[in-house]
Amino acid sequence: MPANDSPAEGGVEITQSRAVDRRTFLAAAGTGATVGLAGCLGGGGGEGVRIGGVYLLSGLAEALGAGSAAAAEVAVDAINEEGGINGNDVEIEIRDHGDNPQRQMRSLVQEFGADVMIGLTSSGVTLNSGPTIEQLRVPFTLTDIGTPYITEPDTETYGDYYEDNGTAAGLPNLFRTNSNTSHMTYAIARFIQENYADTGTLSIANMGPSYAYGEQTWEYVQAYMDGLGVDYEVVASEFPELGATDMTPQINSVISADPDLLFTSFWAGDTVTFVSQAAEQGLFDQVDDVFDTIGADPTNFEALGDTMPEGLHFSGWYWPGAYGTEADQNFIDLYQSTYEDDSEVLAYPTFTGGSTWAAVQIYKDAIEAAGGTNPDDVISEMEGYTYEDDPRGSVTLDAETHQATASCVIGESSFDADVPYDGAGQVNTQTYTLDRETSLELLDGSGLPPGL
Structure with missing residues (x-):
């Protein structure tokens, strides 16, 4: 989840040294x-x-x-x-x-x-x-x-x-x-290359939380677009505070820049705040598409209800039912049967x-x-x-990095999705994989590690 560039959290002092090799x-x-x-x-x-x-x-x-x-x-x-x-x-x-x-x-x-x-x-x-x-x-x-x-x-x-x-x-x-973030931003950059690269120079805006995660995802997606040869120009970049209750100034700035595409890195409650306020301001009527790194979560979509616009491309580490595997259906069934009568836990797995x-x-x-x-x-x-x-x-689990070779998923928000709650879900889901060699090649010159 999001990174924090402060030396410690919660007032806990830590020693910046490796304990043992x-x-x-x-x-x-x-x-x-x-x-x-x-x-x-x-x-x-x-x-x-x-x-x-x-x-x-x-x-x-x-x-x-x-x-x-x-x-x-x-x-x-x-x-x-x-x-x-x-x-x-x-x-x-x-x-x-x-x-x-x-x-x-x-x-x-x-x-x-x-x-x-x-x-x-x-x-x-x-x-x-x-x-x-x-x-x-x-x-x-x-x-x-x-x-x-x-x-x-x-x-x-x-x-x-x-x-x-x-x-x-x-x-x-x-x-x-x-x-991880490297993988997620690669998937979005690849989706943009495959679906929008033939439209000429793309104007792209960014919105994300004002701390290391928002900045890091924006750096990675640009590096991957560069590596994939996407022709784009940045027309705006806005970073509302983490947990901001009012994002309208930043949303209006993006609207004024008139981008073709908007990249965002909101998650959890910030996703709900951004989508609801951007919809009210008319942002989604102006741009061709919106991408979000880890906002594709059933709890977000349920909270947004009928205010969630259709056709946005949200991504995540997992979306129930996107894989067509027996193991996934088994997990979903167990999860739903466990929490179907629970008033506090949504009976649908999160991302x-x-x-x-x-x-x-x-x-x-x-x-x-x-x-x-x-x-x-x-x-x-x-x-x-x-x-x-x-x-x-x-x-x-890679023997050296200990990172799983798990796919990530990008889907299109829609009220036609089969979900057990009142709200939108994901349709037309696509999964993406990325290996270390490909990542190193695409990130060459950026100084960013793949972590794969």
Whole structure:
């Protein structure tokens, strides 16, 4: 999810240094060494498997975090219904980031005894928590995080995020099952190239939240359009504050610039604010198309109701039913049956649902293959592992970057979509994949890491 360029969040001071290198990490984990956490590693010999989760469960991203937590609980219930992991039940505890996410992580591992971890809902929290995640040593799988930096291991090319003010922040015990910002912006740039490049020079405007995520997505989509040879000119770029209640000044500025296309990077509540106010101002009647990076979420579409314009191209890490796989339908059915009578959780998976389900299931497979929860063994099983029953289709965790080869999806907003709520959904969905070699070629000269 969105990145934050501040040195720490929630007033938590962290040390900008790498705790241990990979070889030291694996050696220490294999011998039971704890580096200041003696006797506090997860899975302290008890029966059963414990999963800890940290998500934003309040504020702007409350619905996102709640959707991830709901998907994780569905996955755990499904595993326990089938006999658990190695014959042992799985227990899960999920907590809000709160104002000290690092404390929650430590508590889940050291006090709850989490063998493995999932999260988070903020790239800023993730990057700022890197030293803590590495020191805790247990496998930690990201299900909701956008920044490519956190799965970029090439410190020689991009500089070490924790030592040299670089952008490579890959960690030995950290994995990611969702697509990332690099991948999402590539998909949008490719869609623009395929559908609008033959219309001459395109005038493009940008709107996004005024912090690192909005700026980062705008940099990436321009770099990919450049790499793909799209002929365009930027006519406006506006960054309303994160969580702004009034975006009309920025919307009016874009309207005045009269762009052909509008690129946006709003998410969660900001998506609802932007779409509703832009519709009222007539923006969507003026532009040919609008693209959004991670706004394609059923909770957003339900909140917008009949104010959601049709024909906009919103993207996301997952959209229910976009893949035509048996695994996806199985996940949707389980999710809906679990929450059909719940007044607080929409009975339809959110755009983080597929990646969260996958993270829990991959842990099951890795722990069973390892014969236990030893961190070294589980990490070794996860590196290069292919999960065949992912709702989005088969995905592989890259052995070096730990980034999943998951697709991302772009769809067209429509009230003709088959959704179990009053509002628009996605039709004409298209999935996009991207490999590291292609990304490096297209981003050449930009200085941006692929994180793939």
